[in-house]
Amino acid sequence: MHDAYQDGWVEINGLRLHYTEWGSPAKPTLLMLHGLNVTCHTWDPFARELQKNYHVICPDLRGHGDSDWAREGYRVRQFANDIHRFIDALGTGPVHLVGHSNGVRVGIAVAGERPEMVRTLALSDAGPQNSPSGAVAMRDFLTATTNLRGFRDEADARAFYLGHHPEWQPEFINLHVKYQLRKNWAGKLVPKQDPDLQWITGSISLPDVTYLWSMAKRLSMPTLVMAGRTSNVIDAEVVDKMLATMPNAKATWFDSGHYFLRERPDEFLSCLSAFLSEHEAA
Template identity: 30%
Template structure:
């Protein structure tokens, strides 16, 4: 089994996008889609566990990891969906299993509702970020908020860290459960070295802005109803997302079930890796992890 993946690239929207390829050609394809301000190597534990059974690919979304940033800082969810569609097309997979975390979960849900025939199974890790019946703010408010966000980001200086250890320490401040060695792994793949020897995060700060033309709750619900494959909504017991606490979300899907990982925050795959892995493997019909 590969201890580290191959780096591969493909083109989407004129951008050179990167993905980690864990190998196992000829096996069913599983694509692991990270969340905002994250990167493909965040999935290593899950990727290694699934690799004997799947050809595992983990893309760096545009503006993240080793993928190019967009010109003009445009990062609507549908643009990530386009990139995912291009990846599926480039590998010529008839069907894929999708596993998405947070924003990557939303991207996976939108893709699965838009192209239900292409998705064999869908797992969303704490990724329902918009609830049904969420009120839609007036359009002038959405545009005003977006412009204010872009103005603020334009004037922002990227933070610099003296070392990868310092960058990892910053991640541990945001997630109290994050183990030091995992934080260092995430920082090693999530930061790049500046000319002065300091480190800054690889992600484009502009992906923090909320596009005013985004999909709204009725759009998401319409897409959920079109998803035909078995779906697992795997929530974090101590998530900050309302979606993790909402009762009855499965009724919006044809074939979904909700499970909750107790004692885990939003980064459930880092907080409770064995429990998350066990739930994923069970849902995919794989044997329990030994050891």
């Protein structure tokens, strides 16, 4: 099985959104939503394997990667509306839906608003709200990594990402360096994402918490909650509330932090594949 993908673009809500497409459209569709300040290419190592059984589509959310920045903002319902229209435009629904971090929040909104369009839902280390310590940690991290002055070259960028994520498998560092940066007019490598995304981690998103918990009650599809035991984003209290709120959910814990999919990718892929195949067969 080759690992080639096709790039695609679609006009949604006045924005040109980029996506990668893997595997045959004849297979069940798997839609994968990335987190804040990354790109669709963070899913490449998983899409490469999952395309054997699925038609894998990984969009760059608004403000990220090669998709347009959005003047009107980045509220969770705006992300979700983009994905609704994206699914309709590509004619791929209903889909298996996977999200990590902010992609979890978007996934909960998408599946709650239109449960008939989501066959299964896999949520990687986030929920309708963060743990108290997680909210602070994510805000501080995004502030540090959004307002970068720029890198001289790829080696400089690689050293920066390694410093922040020494526990990641090397492939994910390389993907960050290759796809997450652009060369600006001054010849510096700077992040592709819109700096305004950092406001998601502030008080502007507090109203989303109540909304997302209300959407969580509507998740009738099989739902897998994946969490890291040492995550600084969610904790056992949030996971327990998710399991009590979501009608058809189960949880799996990883002996790792928030980025277990990049620290233990084989374990993550095995867990996700088993969940998908179980319900695909059903």
